[in-house]
Amino acid sequence: MTRRRLLGLAALVAALLVAGGTVVATRLVGHDTPPRAAAPATSAPGSPTPAPTTASPTPPPGTDLTGPLNLMLVGVDTRVSIPGWEPHADAVLVLHVPAGLGRAYLFSLPRDLVVDIPAYPKARYPGGKTKLTHAMSYGSRVPGDERHPSTAQGYELLRTTVSRYTGLRIDAGAVITFGGFDKLVDTLGGVDLYVDQKVASRHRRPDGTMRPLGGGGYLGPQMVYQKGNRHLTGWQALDYARQRYTAGGDYTRQRHQQQLLRALAGKLVEQGTARDPQRVEQIVAALGKTLVYVGGGRKLIDFAYALGGVPADRITLVGLPGTGVGSGGAYRGEQLQPLGRAFLTALRGGRADAFLAAHPALRVKT
Numbered sequence: 001m002t003r004r005r006l007l008g009l010a011a012l013v014a015a016l017l018v019a020g021g022t023v024v025a026t027r028l029v030g031h032d033t034p035p036r037a038a039a040p041a042t043s044a045p046g047s048p049t050p051a052p053t054t055a056s057p058t059p060p061p062g063t064d065l066t067g068p069l070n071l072m073l074v075g076v077d078t079r080v081s082i083p084g085w086e087p088h089a090d091a092v093l094v095l096h097v098p099a100g101l102g103r104a105y106l107f108s109l110p111r112d113l114v115v116d117i118p119a120y121p122k123a124r125y126p127g128g129k130t131k132l133t134h135a136m137s138y139g140s141r142v143p144g145d146e147r148h149p150s151t152a153q154g155y156e157l158l159r160t161t162v163s164r165y166t167g168l169r170i171d172a173g174a175v176i177t178f179g180g181f182d183k184l185v186d187t188l189g190g191v192d193l194y195v196d197q198k199v200a201s202r203h204r205r206p207d208g209t210m211r212p213l214g215g216g217g218y219l220g221p222q223m224v225y226q227k228g229n230r231h232l233t234g235w236q237a238l239d240y241a242r243q244r245y246t247a248g249g250d251y252t253r254q255r256h257q258q259q260l261l262r263a264l265a266g267k268l269v270e271q272g273t274a275r276d277p278q279r280v281e282q283i284v285a286a287l288g289k290t291l292v293y294v295g296g297g298r299k300l301i302d303f304a305y306a307l308g309g310v311p312a313d314r315i316t317l318v319g320l321p322g323t324g325v326g327s328g329g330a331y332r333g334e335q336l337q338p339l340g341r342a343f344l345t346a347l348r349g350g351r352a353d354a355f356l357a358a359h360p361a362l363r364v365k366t
Contacts, residue, residue, distance in 0.1 A: 065298075065306035067099040072162060072173035074136065074155060086149045087175070089136040089158055091257060095315075096168060096347055101306060105352055106261070107318040107343075108254035114325055114333040115165050120157045131333045135161040136175075151175050167348050172303060182234030185264070190233050193263045196255075196365070199225040199246050204239045237264075250334070251322065258317040258364050316356065317364035318343065 075091035090111055097104045111133040119127035123141040139157025140149035152175075159170045185191055201223040205211055211218040225240050232240060241260045244253040320340035325332050336344075343362060346355035356362055 063306070065101075065302060067097050067101045067306075069095075069097040069101070069171050069303070069306070070168045071095045071097075071303065072159060072170045074158060074173065074175045076136065076151070076175055086137040086140050087151050087154050089133045089154075091254075092132065092158070092162065093257070094162065094166065094168065094170075096352075098350060098352075103314040103316070105316045105318055105347060106258060107320055108257065109162065109165075109320070110250055110254070110322055110334040110336075112250065112333040113165075113322070114335055115161055117157065117161050118164065120153075120160075123153060123157070125157070132158075132161065132165075166344050168344075172298060182238045185232070185234035185237045188264070188267050190231050191237055191260065191263050191267050192229065192231050193237070193240075193260060195225050195227050195230050195240070196259070197247060197252070198227050199240060199243050199256075201225070201239050201243060202245055203242065204235070208233075208235045251319065255317075255319055255364050258319075262315070262317065316352075318356070318362050319364045320344075320362070 071094070073091075073093045073095075074089050076087040076089060088111075092109045092111065093106060094109070095104055095106050109132060111131070113132040114129065115132050115135070116129050117125070117127060117132075117135045117138065119125060120139050123139050124143050125138040125141070135158040136154040137149075138154075140151060140154030142148060142150050142153070155173065155175050159173065162168075163170050201211075202218050203211060204223040205221050206223045208223070211220045211222065213219070223236070223239065225236070237260055241253065241257045243256075244250045246252050248255075320343060321337045322334045322340060323337055325335045339359060339362070343352070343355055343359075346352050
């Protein structure tokens with residue numbers, strides 16, 4: 001596999017990974033390769049030697065995608081497997097790739113961001129101002145079939161909501177469940193990550209088993225992730241990046257998700273996973289039925305090739321600052337601070353680098 005395709009894998013990991021979800025980049029690799037040039041024709045003895053001919057090479061997929069591109073990944077609650085359970089967007093990440101496809105910017109939107117969700121007749125939703133996470137739920141409703149919500153419909157309404165809020169056209173994306181992520185990390189032999197603050201798990205015991213619910217909360221000993229360089233197994237990586245009841249709340253969780261994303265992208269490139277078809281098949285098997293892809297008529301492989309020039313170290317992680325909002329003393333959700341909204345304006349105008357240079361605190365450290 002060429003280095004271009006390998007870097008494409010790293011870029012798509014960055015686009016389509018969220019801890020609390022899983023990775024789909026390896027699905028984009030497949031076994032498609034441009035056809036080889038035809039061998040020169042042989043001549044009969046004594047006959048004129050024909051000029052060598054070659055077949056016209058087939059251009060790789062996605063060569064017409066020149067940017068800018070915007071991809072959105074949504075991580076949803078595991079209970080989506082329960083009949084009638086409406087998917088909620090627990091994590092929303094957007095990857096913006098400017099024209100030329102030489103670099104990218106990755107940012108998260110708070111799940112509790114208060115936004116205007118437009119009317120969606122397909123689900124009989126009239127529209128309203130509420131938390132971003134609910135757009136997925138409201139859009140997934142199928143009138144007359146309450147037991148089978150449509151994840152694709154939910155994504156459609158969420159995509160429209162995010163596009164209107166950010167001013168960015170969303171070109172493609174995916175909805176990912178929790179299932180399969182831990183298997184993926186284990187398939188890669190774990191992931192090395194710098195834990196930037198002590199994090200106690202609400203969900204897991206130190207041995208990885210789930211903590212039982214009782215008495216109004218989780219019970220029993222907790223897994224604790226100490227500050228420093230750590231090697232995390234699959235369940236640990238997923239558990240660590242799910243925790244939002246920490247100093248900094250959901251904004252800290254967003255940062256940890258992005259840091260894990262970069263670490264995993266680096267692991268994939270370091271191991272040369274995309275060069276080994278058997279390894280690719282193992283990862284695809286680990287994904288199972290955890291992915292719903294929405295590409296606006298484009299195939300996943302198109303984006304893999306198009307983003308082939310964006311290595312992991314050219315993906316800038318951006319943390320958008322926000323604050324809680326309320327009404328009558330009651331918590332309503334989150335709103336981005338003016339600095340966060342100003343970054344979105346700069347991003348749309350092609351001034352992201354200059355804006356981040358002036359506001360370096362927005363860069364997420366890895």
